[in-house]
Amino acid sequence: MQAGIIGYGVYIPRLRIKVSEIERVWEKSAGGLGVTEKAVAASDEDACTLAVQAARIACEDFSIDPKRINAIYVGSESHPYAVNPTASIVAEALGTSHKYFAVDMEFACKAGTAGLQVCYALKKAKMIDVGLAIGSDTAQSKPNDPLEFTAASGAAAFFIGDSKREVIAEIEYTCSYTSDMPDFWRRPKAEFPEHTGRFTGEAYFKHVINAAKLLLEETGYKASDFDYAVFHQPNGKFPIKAAKILGIAPEKVKQGLLCPLIGNTYSASTLIGLASVLDVAKPNEKVLVVSYGSGAGSDAFVLNVTENIEHRRARKAVFEIIKEKEYIDYALYVRHRRKIKSL
Amino acid sequence: MPVPLNWRRFPERYLLRGSYCETCKQAFFPSRAICPNCRRKGKLISIEMPRTGRIISYTRVHVPPEGFKNEAPYYLAIIELENGAKVLSQIVDSNPEKIKIGARVKKVFRRIAEPDEYGTITYGYKFKVIE
Ligand SMILES: [Zn+2]
Numbered sequence: 396m397q398a399g400i401i402g403y404g405v406y407i408p409r410l411r412i413k414v415s416e417i418e419r420v421w422e423k424s425a426g427g428l429g430v431t432e433k434a435v436a437a438s439d440e441d442a443c444t445l446a447v448q449a450a451r452i453a454c455e456d457f458s459i460d461p462k463r464i465n466a467i468y469v470g471s472e473s474h475p476y477a478v479n480p481t482a483s484i485v486a487e488a489l490g491t492s493h494k495y496f497a498v499d500m501e502f503a504c505k506a507g508t509a510g511l512q513v514c515y516a517l518k519k520a521k522m523i524d525v526g527l528a529i530g531s532d533t534a535q536s537k538p539n540d541p542l543e544f545t546a547a548s549g550a551a552a553f554f555i556g557d558s559k560r561e562v563i564a565e566i567e568y569t570c571s572y573t574s575d576m577p578d579f580w581r582r583p584k585a586e587f588p589e590h591t592g593r594f595t596g597e598a599y600f601k602h603v604i605n606a607a608k609l610l611l612e613e614t615g616y617k618a619s620d621f622d623y624a625v626f627h628q629p630n631g632k633f634p635i636k637a638a639k640i641l642g643i644a645p646e647k648v649k650q651g652l653l654c655p656l657i658g659n660t661y662s663a664s665t666l667i668g669l670a671s672v673l674d675v676a677k678p679n680e681k682v683l684v685v686s687y688g689s690g691a692g693s694d695a696f697v698l699n700v701t702e703n704i705e706h707r708r709a710r711k712a713v714f715e716i717i718k719e720k721e722y723i724d725y726a727l728y729v730r731h732r733r734k735i736k737s738l
Numbered sequence: 739m740p741v742p743l744n745w746r747r748f749p750e751r752y753l754l755r756g757s758y759c760e761t762c763k764q765a766f767f768p769s770r771a772i773c774p775n776c777r778r779k780g781k782l783i784s785i786e787m788p789r790t791g792r793i794i795s796y797t798r799v800h801v802p803p804e805g806f807k808n809e810a811p812y813y814l815a816i817i818e819l820e821n822g823a824k825v826l827s828q829i830v831d832s833n834p835e836k837i838k839i840g841a842r843v844k845k846v847f848r849r850i851a852e853p854d855e856y857g858t859i860t861y862g863y864k865f866k867v868i869e
Contacts, residue, residue, distance in 0.1 A: 447847040
């Protein structure tokens with residue numbers, strides 16, 4: 396069997412803040428972002444703990460023994476350490492062996508899908524039994540910055556393997572479209588990222604659309620061949636617009652569009668969308684996945700859902716997971732996200 | 739806690755690794771050097787504890803020890819794991835009305851402490867109430 400996804404897990408922190416609450420504090424409108432609330436990590440959570448939670452759920456729901464993991468890639472723009480890997484902490488917390496490839500990845504919001512590509516390549520080269528790719532972020536945003544309306548926290552973990560009994564979605568093809576386009580960045584000692592406003596939209600569509608077109612060209616598929624499409628979701632609008640440009644019906648995007656209810660989970664965003672599609676997908680359905688990372692690049696994938704999906708599903712669908720929540724106001728939000736500087 | 743000393747406790751903190759006595763079939767957490775029941779006849783092995791259990795006692799901490807000031811008030815509970823071993827742990831992510839004796843709990847991975855912005859972050863287990 397082709398290498399592909401053998402299991403996945405999603406973790407969304409319990410806390411939520413409504414966009415209307417942020418609007419109330421700064422007395423301004425978020426504009427038409429298509430986002431109503433965002434997930435907020437608690438003060439004792441970070442990209443590493445989120446990653447562990449997502450991977451643990453995947454191991455449990457899909458009966459994957461952590462000892463089989465030979466590769467771990469954790470993509471994030473909020474790794475808890477500047478130096479000292481998140482990947483090795485995640486491995487230790489899962490109880491893996493010590494024979495595994497590991498590195499932390501960073502490419503703004505697409506580091507998670509980059510990890511997926513590396514695991515897929517290692518599996519194709521038969522260098523590993525099982526690979527683990529994680530996208531995890533506790534996205535930072537300056538108070539009163541437009542990013543604050545959407546910058547959220549979440550994680551998704553994907554296991555890659557090629558066992559005939561386990562693969563739920565084969566990875567048929569993947570490619571990337573990358574260029575030097577600095578629409579969003581953070582210098583080493585800066586606490587919050589900077590961005591270029593509208594230029595971000597230009598960079599998003601340039602890379603997402605070109606990566607998708609490259610993929611269609613190289614595989615010979617038409618946009619209409621796909622049953623679902625998942626795009627990186629910095630807001631609720633961009634993925635729908637990207638689908639329209641490519642000639643994909645907006646209904647095919649809805650199942651994988653979580654941003655309106657949890658915000659932009661950065662490196663986890665596209666992967667959480669994919670997890671939600673796999674929650675409901677049927678055998679032989681085809682999924683198009685296109686991530687986006689500022690700086691800038693997009694990773695595109697063709698996934699073919701297999702018969703195994705009938706008996707290998709997450710115990711709790713993403714749309715169920717996000718129902719477990721507790722609303723906080725802006726004051727508790729700045730306490731949890733450690734934005735109170737005198738403490 | 740010095741980094742090397744903390745590191746030696748990773749198996750306990752990350753995976754709830756404790757002891758199991760093959761002679762009297764009892765599990766212990768944290769690990770024991772000698773079985774308190776069997777003494778020299780005990781045969782201890784290292785095992786990962788189950789990740790679920792029940793609250794057998796709890797309290798709400800308002801006056802926390804050094805380093806936990808900003809986390810208080812928080813819930814602390816004694817949990818009986820599915821194999822009978824007992825663990826003292828913080829309870830997080832749970833509706834206060836649901837934190838009670840007999841409540842089913844599940845292990846989660848969280849930050850435990852962070853001395854300042856230069857030192858290492860200590861990670862480990864906490865528990866949350868599950869339905
Ligand atoms: Zn004994």
